[in-house]
Amino acid sequence: MRFDELIESLEEINDETPHHIWVTIVSQEPRQFEITADDKANLDKLQKVQKLLCQWQRSGVKRYRVRLLGLNSSHGKQYLSCEHDIHGKIFACAPNHFLKQTFTWDELDQLRNDTRFKGIAYFDQLLRTGIEEVKDDE
16 A cells, blocks of 8 residues: 555545544654544544554565575475574475465565574575565465
8 A cells, every 4th residue: 555545545534523533654664653542532433544554554564585596396486485483494395375485674684694594605695586576465
């Protein structure tokens, strides 16, 4: 969701009655916001505003897949994978929705600086050449 789409959606919630809710966009990259409301705030509107802002915040985080170039199996291309988070076992696997195979840029940076992979030249090259941006609908 782009910023102008967020503003448009927030304006649709607005009606003529005072709603006593204030939204502050702290930063657009990374997307951060603050919501302030007083005791007269309409809880239904507050919930809608919070839902919209959370959607906007999530849509701003780009996710990436790391393809292991040269590794293919009968199930297709192989991607950098882990079971839950990047601090556990890291391995190659074909696309599998039960595994974590998409990473934020910060997670990839943590992997790049992880002592487990520091001395492996192939791993650094992999993170430079095998990165594919994941679209929201994938």
